Amino acid sequence: MRPIFILWTRSFWLGIFPSLLIVLDLAVNIVAAVASDPALVPPVATLIGWLFGGDPVVIEGWMLRIAPLLALVIAQQRAGSARPYTANPRARQ
Secondary structure, X not given: OOOEEHHHOHHHHHHHHHHHHXXXXXXXXXXXXHHXXXXXXXXXXXXXXXXXXXXXXXXXXXXXXXXXXXXXXXXXXXXXXXXXXEOOOXXXX
């Protein structure tokens, strides 16, 4: 079975990419807790709040709530006879 370029897959855009954004926000929160610096804010939630209007704390809460759904998207996309991923954009679609 021929591999598929990872950026062409729904599992990347609906599961892996949003999960990476949530992990980035969580990492900043951990650093803020360790450094005891309340000025550190979650960057992705802040950016989304800036772009669409909203409170970054509320947005981050929603991001954490949808994390299990994102995991299910990845699991469903990779179920059965799914093709392997590749980083080569010339791979067959």
